[in-house]
Every structure is written in structure tokens, then in C-alpha cells.
Amino acid sequence: MKISTVLRHLREGIKNVVRNGWMTFASVSSIVISLFILGVFLLLALNVNNLADQIESQVQIRVYLQLGTPEAKVNELKNAIGNIPEVKKVVFVSKEQGLKDLRTSIGADGSELLEGYDDTNNPLPDSFTVDVFDPQNIAYAAKKIDAIGSADASKPISSVKYGKGTVETLFRVTNAVRNIGLVVVIGLAVTAMFLISNTIKMTILARRREIGIMKLVGATNNFIRWPFFIEGALIGVMGSVITTVLLLFGYSELVQASQFELGLMMIKLVTLRDAGLTVSAVTLALGTLIGIWGSTLSVRKYLKV
Amino acid sequence: MIELQDIWKTYADGTHALRGVSVLIERNEFVYLVGPSGAGKSTFMKLIYREEIPTKGQISVNGFNIGKLKPRKIPYVRRNIGVIFQDYRLLPKLTVYENIAFAMEVIEAPKRIIKKRTMEVLELVGLRGKHASLPQQLSGGEQQRVAIARAIVNNPSVIVADEPTGNLDPETSWGIMNLLEEINFRGTTIVMATHNKEIVNTLRKRVIAIENGTIVRDEARGEYGYEN
Numbered sequence: 185m186k187i188s189t190v191l192r193h194l195r196e197g198i199k200n201v202v203r204n205g206w207m208t209f210a211s212v213s214s215i216v217i218s219l220f221i222l223g224v225f226l227l228l229a230l231n232v233n234n235l236a237d238q239i240e241s242q243v244q245i246r247v248y249l250q251l252g253t254p255e256a257k258v259n260e261l262k263n264a265i266g267n268i269p270e271v272k273k274v275v276f277v278s279k280e281q282g283l284k285d286l287r288t289s290i291g292a293d294g295s296e297l298l299e300g301y302d303d304t305n306n307p308l309p310d311s312f313t314v315d316v317f318d319p320q321n322i323a324y325a326a327k328k329i330d331a332i333g334s335a336d337a338s339k340p341i342s343s344v345k346y347g348k349g350t351v352e353t354l355f356r357v358t359n360a361v362r363n364i365g366l367v368v369v370i371g372l373a374v375t376a377m378f379l380i381s382n383t384i385k386m387t388i389l390a391r392r393r394e395i396g397i398m399k400l401v402g403a404t405n406n407f408i409r410w411p412f413f414i415e416g417a418l419i420g421v422m423g424s425v426i427t428t429v430l431l432l433f434g435y436s437e438l439v440q441a442s443q444f445e446l447g448l449m450m451i452k453l454v455t456l457r458d459a460g461l462t463v464s465a466v467t468l469a470l471g472t473l474i475g476i477w478g479s480t481l482s483v484r485k486y487l488k489v
Numbered sequence: 490m491i492e493l494q495d496i497w498k499t500y501a502d503g504t505h506a507l508r509g510v511s512v513l514i515e516r517n518e519f520v521y522l523v524g525p526s527g528a529g530k531s532t533f534m535k536l537i538y539r540e541e542i543p544t545k546g547q548i549s550v551n552g553f554n555i556g557k558l559k560p561r562k563i564p565y566v567r568r569n570i571g572v573i574f575q576d577y578r579l580l581p582k583l584t585v586y587e588n589i590a591f592a593m594e595v596i597e598a599p600k601r602i603i604k605k606r607t608m609e610v611l612e613l614v615g616l617r618g619k620h621a622s623l624p625q626q627l628s629g630g631e632q633q634r635v636a637i638a639r640a641i642v643n644n645p646s647v648i649v650a651d652e653p654t655g656n657l658d659p660e661t662s663w664g665i666m667n668l669l670e671e672i673n674f675r676g677t678t679i680v681m682a683t684h685n686k687e688i689v690n691t692l693r694k695r696v697i698a699i700e701n702g703t704i705v706r707d708e709a710r711g712e713y714g715y716e717n
């Protein structure tokens with residue numbers, strides 16, 4: 185193909201966007217509407233995911249030591265636990281600290297329960313709190329810690345707790361929520377593709393006669409296809425740019441407006457920067473692809489003249 | 490050279506448009522196709538530029554077996570056949586200029602030459618002043634002349650003209666006939682379907698008469714032979 189022909193196709197594709205004004209409008213609108221709905225759900229899914237991550241990351245393993253475990257043993261255990269590959273962080277909580285924490289978490293209402301206990305009369309054992317890299321591995325890590333304790337002749341670990349049962353239920357819920365989000369987003373993406381390509385198909389159906397004339401004048405299939413390809417890509421880009429702008433603008437407003445209320449509930453929305461990248465990438469890629477796909481596929485049908 | 494050998498054409502709805510037509514048209518001939526409405530003239534022509542394919546029989550144009558052409562080759566064969574469609578078939582969203590230039594863009598002619606040649610044929614059909622109009626802004630006769638301009642712009646070796654003067658006043662009709670005759674003098678084969686008795690009987694050429702899908706008469710320097 186000559187350079188001048190390439191330029192001709194480009195020019196023609198751009199001109200067609202203008203020439204077929206109403207059809208362009210219809211196609212772009214259908215892209216904006218479908219992708220916007222998809223984008224809203226994508227943002228929702230991202231946040232649900234993020235929330236699930238936040239909740240999951242709060243689960244910890246608590247390792248209680250036998251009363252009177254010597255300091256050397258404590259350090260040895262701390263190192264051994266820290267060396268487990270799944271473990272991210274081990275923090276030693278002395279029994280004094282443990283009592284203080286307990287007081288704070290019970291609060292003023294239950295303060296009489298702990299009356300009489302102090303640093304010299306402390307029933308609590310020393311302990312570790314252990315964070316893991318992937319909360320889903322918590323049970324596995326707990327088992328390993330338990331094994332370290334059993335392997336030691338002095339049996340320095342009295343118990344390993346991580347909310348067994350509760351944690352598993354929590355993960356079942358968060359995983360289900362994640363999967364539902366994924367299914368909804370994929371389902372919407374497929375629906376959007378069909379909706380958009382249908383609109384494009386209809387606009388091209390109206391041009392079936394034109395395609396037929398071009399062929400009778402001696403145009404090859406490629407010659408006819410290229411401007412349609414460019415037109416489709418332009419429509420896709422226009423639609424997805426508009427959608428991206430709407431979504432990002434809307435989301436940044438939402439993040440700002442809800443900052444205070446959600447902050448009180450300890451919920452943090454995914455930042456505009458983090459969500460924006462995913463959302464723009466998905467919308468732009470999907471919109472452009474659909475534009476090209478819809479137009480080339482529909483043209484092909486009418487080229488057999 | 491155009492050759493039809495025992496051509497039959499039955500449309501999908503069962504209409505027998507052509508029944509056993511055999512014809513040989515030499516290079517550089519000028520042929521009128523005459524016959525009553527529905528006789529099969531347009532079908533005859535559509536087979537030549539392969540808008541339709543024969544149900545039975547062989548047809549060759551410039552040495553190509555039209556019925557058996559590979560889809561990839563069809564555009565290249567069509568480029569040597571200028572078609573003036575009975576219903577014009579202009580691209581509705583392109584201007585007069587763009588419609589004609591399109592036929593030259595297809596063969597990847599340089600832009601400068603496209604411009605020069607397109608304005609030249611617009612002048613020939615008397616539509617220079619209308620180059621920026623859209624087809625829908627033109628009268629039937631003007632649209633027909635755009636179709637003529639597009640058909641001749643690439644200097645094809647064959648021109649197939651389906652009632653090219655059907656919508657023109659006598660004076661413009663004669664202008665177009667002079668144009669076609671001149672193109673024919675320069676070596677182009679012309680096949681023209683017409684109901685214009687005066688033209689056929691004045692500008693004497695070979696006349697092929699079709700009735701009910703068969704050739705009933707074929708005379709060099711023939712007459713129209715029907716009452717309008």
C-alpha cells in the first residue's frame with residue numbers, strides 16, 4: 185500500500201466520523217453508557233476488594249508463652265518464628281504490656297474485673313503477636329509455630345491462637361465477595377461488548393449499500409475496510425476517553441465527599457491514583473478494542489459483493 | 490472482448506431473466522441493447538461486471554472467465570469496466586467531486602492526477618460548477634451525469650451503460666452520446682441499454698434486441714424496432 189493511500193484511509197476514516205454524525209453519536213453514546221456502568225462496578229469491586237484486604241490484614245497470630253520463660257528462650261523463639269517464610273513480623277508483648285492492652289480493650293465499664301491485678305500480681309503470660317504476609321496462610325503459619333514449640337524440650341509455648349474458625353469464616357466471606365465482584369465485572373464487560381458492537385453493526389448495516397457501490401467501482405476489501413477500521417478506533421477512543429473522564433471526575437468527588445464519614449468507620453476508599461490507573465486502562469483498552477472489533481466484524485459481512 | 494455462451498440467469502425468486510443467451514462483442518464495438526422493460530437488459534449487463542453470476546453458461550470479459558473469478562481478482566477486473574448504473578449508485582455522503590475521485594483513489598492514482606482528471610471529466614459532463622454538491626442536492630439528470638463521469642474517469646476498456654440518457658433532456662442526451670462515441674473512437678468497447686428510439690435510429694450502431702430473456706434480433710447498424 186502506498187503512503188498516500190495510507191493517508192487517504194486515515195483522512196477518510198476521520199471524515200466518516202463527521203459524515204455519519206448521528207451514527208457516530210449513537211455508537212459513542214452506547215460505548216459511554218455501557219463502559220460507565222462497567223466502570224462504576226469496577227470501582228465498587230476494587231473497593232470491596234480493598235476492604236476485604238484491610239479486614240484480612242488485621243488478623244494476627246497470638247503466641248502465648250509458658251509463665252517464667254527465660255529471656256534467652258524468648259529471643260530464641262522470636263528468631264525461630266521470624267525465620268518462618270510466611271511470617272512478616274514478630275512483636276514481643278511482655279505480660280506488663282499485655283495487661284495494659286487488656287485494660288484499654290475492656291475499657292472503664294469492665295475495669296473492676298481487673299481490679300487487684302498489677303505488675304507484681306500479673307496472671308498473664310508473655311506473648312508474641314505475629315503478622316503474616318498473606319493472611320490466607322495464617323493457619324499454616326500457626327501450625328508451624330506450634331511445631332517449633334513442640335520441638336523444644338522445655339515446651340515454652342503454651343498456646344497458639346489466631347481465631348480459628350472465625351478467621352476461616354471471614355476468608356470465606358471475603359473470597360465470596362471478591363468472586364462475586366469479578367463475575368459481575370466480567371459479565372458487564374461481555375454485555376457492554378455486545379451492546380456496543382450491536383449498535384456499531386446497525387450503523388454499518390445502514391451503509392451496506394455504500395459498501396456494495398464501492399465494490400462495484402473496483403475497490404478491494406482492504407481498501408474499504410481500512411477507513412472503517414480507523415473510524416471504529418476513533419469512535420472507541422472518543423467513547424472511552426469521555427467515560428474515563430466522567431468516572432475519574434465522579435470518583436474523585438466521591439472520595440472527597442465521603443472522606444469524613446467513612447473515616448469514622450475506619451474505612452478508606454482506594455485512592456484516585458490507584459483506582460484511576462486500573463479504571464482508565466480497562467475503559468480505554470476495552471472501548472478502543474470494541475470500536476475496532478465491532479466495525480471490522482460488521483464490514484466483513486457486507487464485503488461479499 | 491465480451492463473450493457470452495449459452496447464458497441462463499434465474500434469480501433466487503425463480504424469475505428467469507435470461508434463457509440461453511450467446512453473444513460475441515468485439516473490442517471497440519458499440520452495441521445497443523434494446524427490448525421491452527423486464528426483458529433482461531440490466532441482467533445482461535450485471536453479468537458483465539459481475540454484480541450477478543450466471544446460473545448456467547460461461548461469460549468472459551477481456552479474457553477473464555467472469556463466473557469463475559476468484560473473489561480477490563474481482564476488483565481488478567471491475568476496474569477495467571466503467572459502469573453507468575441505471576439507478577446511478579452514487580455514494581450519498583460524498584460530494585460530486587469525491588464520488589468521481591473515489592474511482593481513482595481505488596486504483597491508487599496520485600492525488601495531483603486525481604484532481605486534474607476529475608475536474609476534466611466534470612467539465613466533459615458539464616458539472617464543473619456542482620463539484621461540491623451532494624448527490625441528493627442534484628436533479629436526476631445531474632446525478633446521471635455524475636455516474637457517467639465516474640464510469641469514464643479511469644479510461645476503462647469497456648463501458649457498460651444502463652440507460653445513460655434515461656433522465657436527460659434531448660440536448661444533454663446528445664451531448665452524452667457524442668461523449669460516448671468519442672470514447673468509443675478512442676478504443677473503448679461500449680454496451681448501452683436504451684429505450685431511446687431516436688438515438689438508436691440516428692446514431693446507427695449494432696443493435697441486440699432482447700425479449701423475454703432471449704436474443705430476438707442482432708443487426709450491425711440496426712434499428713430500434715419498438716414503438717415507444
Ligand SMILES: Nc1ncnc2c1ncn2[C@@H]1O[C@H](COP(=O)(O)OP(=O)(O)OP(=O)(O)O)[C@@H](O)[C@H]1O
Nearest residue numbers: 500501502504506525526527528529530531532533
Ligand atoms: N434481483 C432480482 N431478483 C429477482 N428478479 C429480478 C431481479 N432483478 C431483475 N429481476 C427480474 O428479472 C427480469 C429482467 O429484469 P431486468 O432488470 O434485467 O430487465 P430490463 O430489461 O433491464 O428492464 P428495464 O428496461 O425496465 O430496465 C425482470 O422480470 C425482473 O423483474
Ligand SMILES: [Mg+2]
Nearest residue numbers: 530531575651
Ligand atoms: Mg434495466
